[in-house]
Amino acid sequence: MATVMEKSGEEKLIEKFGKEKVEKFKKALEDLKSMPGSLIAVMNQAQEIFGYLPIEVQLYISKEMNVPLTEVFGIATFYSRFTLKPSGKYKINLCMGTACYVKGAAMVLEKIKEKLGIQVGEATPDGKFSLEPTRCLGACGLAPVMMINGEVFGRLTPDDVDEILSKFE
Amino acid sequence: MDKVRVTIDGITVEVPSHYTVLEAAKEAGIDIPTLCYLKEINQIGACRICLVEIEGVRNLQTSCTYPVFDGMKVYTNTPKVREARKLNLELILSNHDRSCLTCVRNTNCELQSLSKRLGVDEIRFEGENIKCPIDDGSPAVVRDPNKCVLCRRCVAVCSEVQNVFAIGMVNRGFKTMVAPSFGRSLKDSPCISCGQCIMVCPVGAIYEKDHTKRVYEALVDEKKYVVAQTAPAVRVALGEEFGMPIGSIVTGKMAAALRRMGFDAVFDTNFAADLTIMEEGSELLGRIKNGGKLPMITSCSPGWIAFCEKYYPEFIDNLSTCKSPHMMMGALVKSYFAEKKGLNPEDIYVVSIMPCTAKKLEIEREEMIRDGMKDVDAVLTTRELARMIKEMGIDFVNLPDEEFDEPLGMSTGAGAIFGATGGVMEAALRTVAEIVEGRDIGKIDFEEVRGLEGVREATIRIDEMDIKIAIANGTGNAKKLLDKVKAGEVEYHFIEVMGCPGGCIMGGGQPIHNPNEMEKVKQLRAKAIYEIDKNLPIRKSHENLAIQKLYEEFLEHPLSEKSHHLLHTHYSKKELYPLVK
Numbered sequence: 142m143a144t145v146m147e148k149s150g151e152e153k154l155i156e157k158f159g160k161e162k163v164e165k166f167k168k169a170l171e172d173l174k175s176m177p178g179s180l181i182a183v184m185n186q187a188q189e190i191f192g193y194l195p196i197e198v199q200l201y202i203s204k205e206m207n208v209p210l211t212e213v214f215g216i217a218t219f220y221s222r223f224t225l226k227p228s229g230k231y232k233i234n235l236c237m238g239t240a241c242y243v244k245g246a247a248m249v250l251e252k253i254k255e256k257l258g259i260q261v262g263e264a265t266p267d268g269k270f271s272l273e274p275t276r277c278l279g280a281c282g283l284a285p286v287m288m289i290n291g292e293v294f295g296r297l298t299p300d301d302v303d304e305i306l307s308k309f310e
Numbered sequence: 311m312d313k314v315r316v317t318i319d320g321i322t323v324e325v326p327s328h329y330t331v332l333e334a335a336k337e338a339g340i341d342i343p344t345l346c347y348l349k350e351i352n353q354i355g356a357c358r359i360c361l362v363e364i365e366g367v368r369n370l371q372t373s374c375t376y377p378v379f380d381g382m383k384v385y386t387n388t389p390k391v392r393e394a395r396k397l398n399l400e401l402i403l404s405n406h407d408r409s410c411l412t413c414v415r416n417t418n419c420e421l422q423s424l425s426k427r428l429g430v431d432e433i434r435f436e437g438e439n440i441k442c443p444i445d446d447g448s449p450a451v452v453r454d455p456n457k458c459v460l461c462r463r464c465v466a467v468c469s470e471v472q473n474v475f476a477i478g479m480v481n482r483g484f485k486t487m488v489a490p491s492f493g494r495s496l497k498d499s500p501c502i503s504c505g506q507c508i509m510v511c512p513v514g515a516i517y518e519k520d521h522t523k524r525v526y527e528a529l530v531d532e533k534k535y536v537v538a539q540t541a542p543a544v545r546v547a548l549g550e551e552f553g554m555p556i557g558s559i560v561t562g563k564m565a566a567a568l569r570r571m572g573f574d575a576v577f578d579t580n581f582a583a584d585l586t587i588m589e590e591g592s593e594l595l596g597r598i599k600n601g602g603k604l605p606m607i608t609s610c611s612p613g614w615i616a617f618c619e620k621y622y623p624e625f626i627d628n629l630s631t632c633k634s635p636h637m638m639m640g641a642l643v644k645s646y647f648a649e650k651k652g653l654n655p656e657d658i659y660v661v662s663i664m665p666c667t668a669k670k671l672e673i674e675r676e677e678m679i680r681d682g683m684k685d686v687d688a689v690l691t692t693r694e695l696a697r698m699i700k701e702m703g704i705d706f707v708n709l710p711d712e713e714f715d716e717p718l719g720m721s722t723g724a725g726a727i728f729g730a731t732g733g734v735m736e737a738a739l740r741t742v743a744e745i746v747e748g749r750d751i752g753k754i755d756f757e758e759v760r761g762l763e764g765v766r767e768a769t770i771r772i773d774e775m776d777i778k779i780a781i782a783n784g785t786g787n788a789k790k791l792l793d794k795v796k797a798g799e800v801e802y803h804f805i806e807v808m809g810c811p812g813g814c815i816m817g818g819g820q821p822i823h824n825p826n827e828m829e830k831v832k833q834l835r836a837k838a839i840y841e842i843d844k845n846l847p848i849r850k851s852h853e854n855l856a857i858q859k860l861y862e863e864f865l866e867h868p869l870s871e872k873s874h875h876l877l878h879t880h881y882s883k884k885e886l887y888p889l890v891k
Binding site for chain 2: 143199200209210211212213215218219225236
């Protein structure tokens, strides 16, 4: 029977993410592993290095940290910081804080979803954009506001979406 | 031990200082309602049903988690407490799939009884019901997340007791659910189908895969010769489903009921248990004499087999190659019995009545298919059989006692004790000792291997040789034992492992009681098992006349070529998380 762990967990990871990233993660893991209660910190490192936490990554963490996958997965799905799907090259963070919301952020969100053909928490099939709403960005004067890879766009209307996204080719 | 004085509802009791308020209240004769509480393994205050008022402590507190202190004053029955408990229950009910009438746990549901007890007389809140698909991918265990109340008792048993870790908490807030990781079906998770989660579920969120429909169909199919066989542990539990006292022995009524249901032959898995002893005992002696792989480990429990294949593949060669008794019976019915009776094996339909859910997984194993035929076609749990008996209008309690059919219905006390932890070991010792010494050794009761502790060990002297044995029940206990064997800390010749804590009498297919009362249930059922043994005229497998005849007429001798073909099997390493397409 073909299985996820047929190859060693590490081989699988290298196949998916390349040797460099895996080595970097292994180093981080070595530093943290012996500290009690370091599971979340390890997962945080994995999220930073690999960008998301697919089953191969979680199985590897489960094995190395000697905790069941159910525990790793429980944490990964509890905290919104962790994602199970890869994010895009350009991360769209649309503010859904109170000010942005009353100024029409939901309509902007609908437009982005329609334009990219993805739902919240997903990435476009070409891996270019991913969409993740956020809480208040502290720029309420510009409401509604969004950030794409750190660059801020304010006073949005649905009509602005096409033009803004076209800048990120 | 430090003691403290606690006053609960005006009653003062002296209790150990490590007690919780809930435990202290019990001492005071006060029954605080609970839902998520499972003694020692799930005391997390999640459901907030067990709330109490404590003098000087702000807010109501969950009594299952709150430790006692000296001079503590607790009130469990104030309007504030009653209202809060009821409100919390109403909130649990607000997004519960309340299709009670069609629920498998209808009339045996803790949520139902609690609603009645706390006086919920209307549904005041209608919460958002997120409809989740039912997971029926596993051949043994079905999960219905819509019924789940998130008490986490199943997670606690699966993780803390069984060490299987198939299910956990997923997501947060309203989307929280109990499930295997990565949205998988139980079938693609580490689940071993032991069904212990079913035994602790307060509602109908986890239950066995239904086989009653296929059995009903077989029973009315005129072309089919339908055979029933019943496991040792069913006869000491089935009566409970009909209101009989726990530990009632209903062997005769069970045989009578099966006959009235329309089974063409009613055989006894205890016969096959005797046969298992002949084969497994010979295998053990062979391994000891010929330097085979030791310790040999029993293979009767398919939950344990699944655990071994997934978590301890390095012990696969230690497993006895014997099929479990009901699979041996299935193979014999479709060969020996078919031949005797002039039946086409393909027309025979074998139904095993089992205290077990993992047997449903076992009959689907590809190793168990011979010449394109399954050894066993359906497995009914004790609960499923009871449901059918009720539906068919059979007045179980007033049935006369009837016998099993010949020739596969005759059994000994050794076969009977397979139902309790240590039973296979004791049955094997009774036979092995006499084969080795070549005489009646006059010893039948091996008290040293009896008991209900999770791990037990003993050394038995047979013919100048010390046979070291160990017994583990519950896969969590098996893990403890095997880790020691692996580390070289202990050495044994023979190990008995049963997948469920207490053995088959506490299997995942048995009648469900409040899990906090299971200790007593376990003792009563075990007592009944040993009583059956004591009252049988023949108590050693090798003295079973039908077994002797079977070898004479058909199998020739234990471990013969025919035996190997029909009664033995093999195992293979399984992944915890197989690749899913």
